Every structure is written in structure tokens, then in C-alpha cells.
Amino acid sequence: MSFEGSTLVDWSTFAKIKAELGADFLRILGYFRDDGVMSVTAIEDALRRGNAAGLVIPAHTLKGEARQFGAIPLADLAEKIEFMARDLVESRDTPETVLEDVVALRPLFMRTLALLEREANPPRERRPVLGFGRRPVAGGGFGRA
Template structure:
């Protein structure tokens, strides 16, 4: 079954990069599922405060992690926000953060399902 939220080839690359140990991948997954919401919270606070630099940095961080786990839509939303933080109106940035929240939820849910299936 193909999951449209997660690119399985990215998970295969990540697993290979960490030496092929599924337990290590599971630990990284746990870290992502813990840190992703924390980073999102930082982004939401930065958007409310109008702190474009903090928003850009948080979006960059979450983008990189999302790419590692194959969460393509999340990574794309973060990349757009990272660039938009420089010029977009604050309300538009807040809408982008809302989209990121939705995509993060979808990615974490899909990764949890994959972990259950593979575990």
C-alpha cells in the first residue's frame, strides 16, 4: 500500500544512513514525533509575535526533519514558509503555519501507522 503522505524511499534512505537498524529508526521517529510539535509551537508563537527570524529558523528546522522522514507535503509547506517569512504579510504567514500544523498531524499519523505495521 502506498502512502501519499510519506515517501517510503526517504525512509529507506534514512534507514540505510543510520546503518540499517530498525530500532534506531524507531528512536528517530519518536524524536520527530516529539520535536515536530515542539517546533510547530515555536512557529506559532513566532507568527503571533511577528518574529519573522524565529519563524524562518523554525520552518527551516522542521523542513529538514520532514524531508528526512519523507513527509513531502510538510517539507514543502515549511520551505514555502521559510522563504515567505522574509516578505509576506503576517496574516499570510499565520495561514502558512496553520497549513504546517495540518501537514505535521498528517505526517505523524502516517508515520505512526507505518511503525505499527512494520513493528
């Protein structure tokens, strides 16, 4: 599963949630980062243990949180893992069939998170260095005439 950076996030959804959350946005994005890492790790661990049921809740959680930020490909992959895991639980089968999707999950999460965080914290415009009298100093630094 390969995505270009511009297709990893629905930027209109991202802008909407950013506006709705206002000052709380960065804190909530931090929760997404922390919860996402825990969910991806739990999914990987459940796969290693052959525990299909252990895939369901973390995949469901990641799906919902990713969709909230407009991370549609990540949400879709988490949903695929969740639904396949539910089917595996019903059929009492082991989760080897989701191996390829689980392997793709962490890199997709990390690339998506990097885009979200970069957009949430754009570089600020640099202001000229001010001297003691609050006027720009020629040459831009301390002690320069």
C-alpha cells in the same frame, strides 16, 4: 492544501532511512515527533507575536527533519514558510502573509506523523495462546478443554 495519505510520504525515502538507521530508527522518529511539535508550536507563537524572524529557524528545522523521513509535502510547506519569513525579515514586514500556511502546518504535521508512526510500528501477527505445555490450547484460552 490537501493531500491523500499515500502522497504525504515518499515511502521509498522512508524505507531507505529506516534501513539505514536500523535499531535506532524508532528513537530518531521519536525525536522527529518531539522536535516537530516544538517547531510547529514555535512557528505558531512567532506568528501570534508578529515576529517574522521567529518563524525562520523552527521552519528550517522542520523542513530538514521532514525531508529526512520522506515527508515531502510537510517539508515543502515548512520551506515555503521559512523562505517567506526570510523575505519578511529582509523587508521588515510582519508575518500576516504566512497565516494560511501556518494554519495548515499543524494538521499536515499530525497527519504525516500518524502515517510515519503507523508504518514504523505495523500491527504484529497474533500467535495462538499457548498453554502450560507450550502447545496451542483448544479454544485459545486458559482453562478451556
